[in-house]
Amino acid sequence: MTGHYSSEIDVGFARLDVDRVARTGDPEVVFGGVKTPEQVVVALRTLHQAHPDxxxxxxxxxxxxxxxxxxxxxxxxxDTVGRTAVLGAPRPARGRVAVVCAGTADLPVLRECAVTVAAFGAHAETVADVGVAGLHRLLAQRERIAACDVVVAVAGMEAALPSVLGGLVGAPLIAVPTSVGYGWHMDGLTAWLAMLNSCAPGVLTVNVDNGFGAGVAAARIARRTGG
Known part of the structure; x- marks a missing residue:
């Protein structure tokens, strides 16, 4: 690819794609898991200088x-729970995303998702600890969740939450399995397979613990459809 869409900034350890905004509407995101702390800071600072607004x-x-x-x-x-950092003023939010998790053990994934939603230009409405073991808690939040343009359901264990929500609300629903559970939970494989096999229509599933991926998708849907 040539021309406007080929601009990059070489920072030694990476070539930062500063034209991603022109292609997708969103800046490149720094994956910190395999970078040194110094590399994370350099990448964030450089991207912020390229996209000050x-x-x-x-x-x-x-x-x-x-x-x-x-x-x-x-x-x-x-955000120490979600293990994220955001540099720069938030953009005006368009659309609302309900980010819902089953238990407090799922909070790191919920927070990663909620921060991503906000960074990508939608409002994140977080609802925590409403798993099916206490179904009354979820039902008490149903109207609040249903009022949003998109729903992200984060759950481990047997991952029943997305199926239940799929029968309660009509918004696009993204399911996020987490690597949380007792016994032979197979690092989230049980939850992932359960979500893929949901009997509720309209449930879309991302990879295990992928709050970031769900947040990007949810924000982009909300930006297009939300008021």
Missing amino acids: LPVLATRLTDEAVTLCRRELPEAEV
Whole structure:
């Protein structure tokens, strides 16, 4: 590809794709899991300089990267539960995404998803600890969830939450399996297969613990359909 869509910034350890905004509407995101803390800071700072009017996001930060981001980028919003950092002012939100999780053990994935939704330009409405073991909690939040343009359901164990929500609301529903459970849970494979085999129509499933991927998809749907 040539021309406008080929611009990159070489920072030594990576070539940052600064024209991704022109192609997709969103800046490149820094995956922090395989980068040193110093590399995360450099990448975030460089992307922010290239896109001063948009928030730039880093995910899967190590504890060391969280510490360095707070020291070197004090203006960044750092979420220690979701292991994310956002540098830059939030863009105006369009559309609403309900990010719902079954239990408190799913909070890291919920937070990663909610931060991503906000960084990608939609409003995140978080609803936590409404798993099917306490169905009354979920039913108490049904109207709040149904009022959103998109729903993301995060669950481990047997992953029943997305199927239940699929029978309660009519919004697009993205299911996120988590690697949480007792016994031979197979690191989230049980939850993933359960979500893929949901009997509720309209349930779409992402990979295990992929709150980021669900958040990007949900925000883009909400931006197109939300008021």
